[in-house]
Amino acid sequence: MPRNAMAQLTNRNFIIGVTGSIAAYKSAELVRELSRAGASVRVIMTAGAQEFITPLTMQAVSGHPVHTELLDTEAEAGMGHIELARWADAIIIAPASADSLARLCDGRADDLLTSCVLASPAPLFVAPAMNQGMWANEATQANVSTLQDRGIKFLGPDSGSQACGDIGTGRLMEPTDMVLNIATHFSSRLLEGRRVVITAGPTREPICPVRYLSNHSSGKMGYALANACAEAGALTTLISGPVALTADPAVSVIRVTTALEMHEAAIREAASSDVFIGAAAVADFRPASVANEKIKRGNKSSAVIELVANPDIIAEVARIDDRPKVVMGFAAETENTEAYAHKKLIEKAIDCIFVNDVSDKTIGFDSEFNAGMLLSSDATHELKPMNKRVLASHLLNHLVTML
Ligand code: C5P
Numbered sequence: 001m002p003r004n005a006m007a008q009l010t011n012r013n014f015i016i017g018v019t020g021s022i023a024a025y026k027s028a029e030l031v032r033e034l035s036r037a038g039a040s041v042r043v044i045m046t047a048g049a050q051e052f053i054t055p056l057t058m059q060a061v062s063g064h065p066v067h068t069e070l071l072d073t074e075a076e077a078g079m080g081h082i083e084l085a086r087w088a089d090a091i092i093i094a095p096a097s098a099d100s101l102a103r104l105c106d107g108r109a110d111d112l113l114t115s116c117v118l119a120s121p122a123p124l125f126v127a128p129a130m131n132q133g134m135w136a137n138e139a140t141q142a143n144v145s146t147l148q149d150r151g152i153k154f155l156g157p158d159s160g161s162q163a164c165g166d167i168g169t170g171r172l173m174e175p176t177d178m179v180l181n182i183a184t185h186f187s188s189r190l191l192e193g194r195r196v197v198i199t200a201g202p203t204r205e206p207i208c209p210v211r212y213l214s215n216h217s218s219g220k221m222g223y224a225l226a227n228a229c230a231e232a233g234a235l236t237t238l239i240s241g242p243v244a245l246t247a248d249p250a251v252s253v254i255r256v257t258t259a260l261e262m263h264e265a266a267i268r269e270a271a272s273s274d275v276f277i278g279a280a281a282v283a284d285f286r287p288a289s290v291a292n293e294k295i296k297r298g299n300k301s302s303a304v305i306e307l308v309a310n311p312d313i314i315a316e317v318a319r320i321d322d323r324p325k326v327v328m329g330f331a332a333e334t335e336n337t338e339a340y341a342h343k344k345l346i347e348k349a350i351d352c353i354f355v356n357d358v359s360d361k362t363i364g365f366d367s368e369f370n371a372g373m374l375l376s377s378d379a380t381h382e383l384k385p386m387n388k389r390v391l392a393s394h395l396l397n398h399l400v401t402m403l
Pocket of ligand 1: 199259278279280281282283284310311312313314315328329330331332344
């Protein structure tokens with residue numbers, strides 16, 4: 001994790017609330033990661049949590065007695081629940097069971113954790129962990145929307161295989177990813193006053209009124225980056241090809257269809273911006289001419305479409321007079337990933353490039369996940385498989401370092 005992100009956690013106070021879920025053992029790792037970053041951690045466990053992991057384990061990793069009871073005179077004499085609530089810079093409930101989400105939603109105060117949450121002005125993060133059916137249930141989803149409307153931040157859940165044998169959404173986010181998200185929250189104004197322009201999604205190159213050439217890009221990576229930049233305080237413009245995604249309201253979205261339209265918008269918007277990120281999968285070629293009428297099959301046994309090259313948008317942005325300070329590209333490769341990416345870095349005269357291996361079907365394109373390497377002229381960072389929102393936070397932290 002970049003040093004500037006980790007530094008945001010040093011000397012901060014965190015309450016980790018552990019509720020009853022099979023993923024409770026992972027909260028020990030979360031406590032260790034936060035402590036390693038220089039944070040102070042106090043743990044509150046519900047009765048359910050203690051069925052899965054002992055207070056002794058959590059005491060050992062946090063270095064402090066664990067808080068379990070609301071009405072414990074001895075504990076209240078040490079650090080009572082109101083004092084704990086005031087002490088915290090953030091409360092993180094991880095894992096958060098379906099029941100705990102429902103209880104938070106109702107504003108209950110019949111145990112130490114819920115009382116502390118009610119009493120605390122600190123931001124609240126919840127990392128849900130439950131069976132995929134429980135997560136997808138309308139009741140849980142209604143609770144999630146209510147909590148989100150109240151400004152509570154959700155860490156995950158992730159998708160994948162579950163302890164019960166199901167596969168789906170409901171896995172606890174990995175502790176290292178949680179730590180990064182929390183760090184990003186505290187460094188959330190890292191791009192205050194900066195202008196960021198991002199391209200995302202595919203382009204569509206018309207052949208005739210009903211057909212076009214395009215590619216599999218989902219736009220997820222570019223949208224995740226735009227949301228992360230806007231959250232970090234940047235004035236963010238997203239130039240989006242045709243995708244079925246919506247960006248956060250703070251992002252200004254310019255919708256385009258073809259590479260030429262994307263090119264025009266990018267050159268116009270990139271001038272005097274601080275950062276340009278080319279996450280779009282721009283079609284390299286377009287049909288030389290677009291038929292006015294639908295091309296008929298007739299009795300032809302083959303057809304030829306003449307293609308002409310589209311402008312290389314990012315390479316042109318990197319060469320304009322009022323060039324953005326940092327230009328970040330993306331490269332999808334199927335072999336010699338690092339060597340090809342280095343070549344592009346130099347040929348396009350950009351500052352860094354994130355390269356991934358698209359022959360690996362578990363990442364890239366339409367996947368929720370991505371992994372790869374961020375290369376600049378003097379450094380290489382490997383980024384292991386993670387969801388695209390978390391990857392966006394990593395890339396954002398590198399951008400800030402480069403700025
Ligand atoms: O050359 P290649 O397409 O692999 O390079 C990928 C990078 O270049 C991406 O950042 C992409 O957004 C950008 N690009 C562009 N205009 C093109 C082709 C690629 O901006 N015509």
